[in-house]
Amino acid sequence: MKILVCISHVPDTTSKINFTDGDTKFDSNGVQFVINPYDEFALTRAMWFKEKQGATVTVVNVGNASTEPTLRKALAIGADDAIRVNAEATDGFFVAQQLAEVVKNGGYDLVLAGKESSDYNGGMVPGMLASILDFNFINACVGLEVEGTNATINREIDGGKESLTASLPLVIGGQKGLVEEKDLRIPNMRGIMMARKKPLTVVEAKESETTTSSANFEKPAPKGACKLVDAGNLDELVSLLHNEAKVI
DSSP states (O other), rough: OOOEEEEEEEEETTTTEEEEETTEEEEEEOEEEOOHHHHHHHHHHHHHHHHHHHHHHEEEEEOGGGGGGHHHHHHHOOOOOEEEEEEEEOOOHHHHHHHHHHHHHHHHEEEEEEESSSTTOOOOHHOOOOHHHHHHEEEEEEEEEEETTEEEEEEEEEEEEEEEEEESSSEEOOOOTOEEEEGGGOHHHHHHHHHHHHHHEEOOOOOOOOOOOOOOOOOOOOOOOOOOOOOOOHHHHHHHHHHHHHHO
16 A cells, blocks of 8 residues: 655744734744644554555655655655655645646555644645545544555544545544554654665656635734632622623
């Protein structure tokens, strides 16, 4: 089984976020980037298939050269090889088109991706990728088993979980629960040394129309000051909830 894991290069959630050019562009100066957490769950599950079933695992990213350390980390975790599509990830449809080209050229059976990236939270790429490829697609996946060309999948739905079956080729949009957080892998020294020798192929982007653009970004309003009320002063508490918070 050939598995392709889609990797997004996203800011660490502890990074301080700023914008430039009149709040139209993200300022990456001083920002630490990591593997998108949802993609990390997918990569860990792919590694299970590699170790238990002999699958081959390729990781792919659409981005410029600055994303290569993130791909090298995925290689250090255990992926066999990496592909970088040399282009700025301008919007979800553009990314899906580039990834589709990689899938077509590589003949992958299973494509694993996070359900969304933690930076823009678009949640579009896995579904659009499956549509372009005409692959089966299941989103919000929290469990995945593959036997031959058949897959058994659990996914979250409102109020519970749903069990499904599907045949390969298949695109999965994974999330927390696809593997346990305790099973996520940290590269060890041997993995880091081996990653230096693993192939990282750079391919040029396919011509594609960019259909959306960002007009501007806006930070959330800062939190207001916290007011403390004496435990016995219920009248003041009710007044604040009614007149200021307006929740009653």
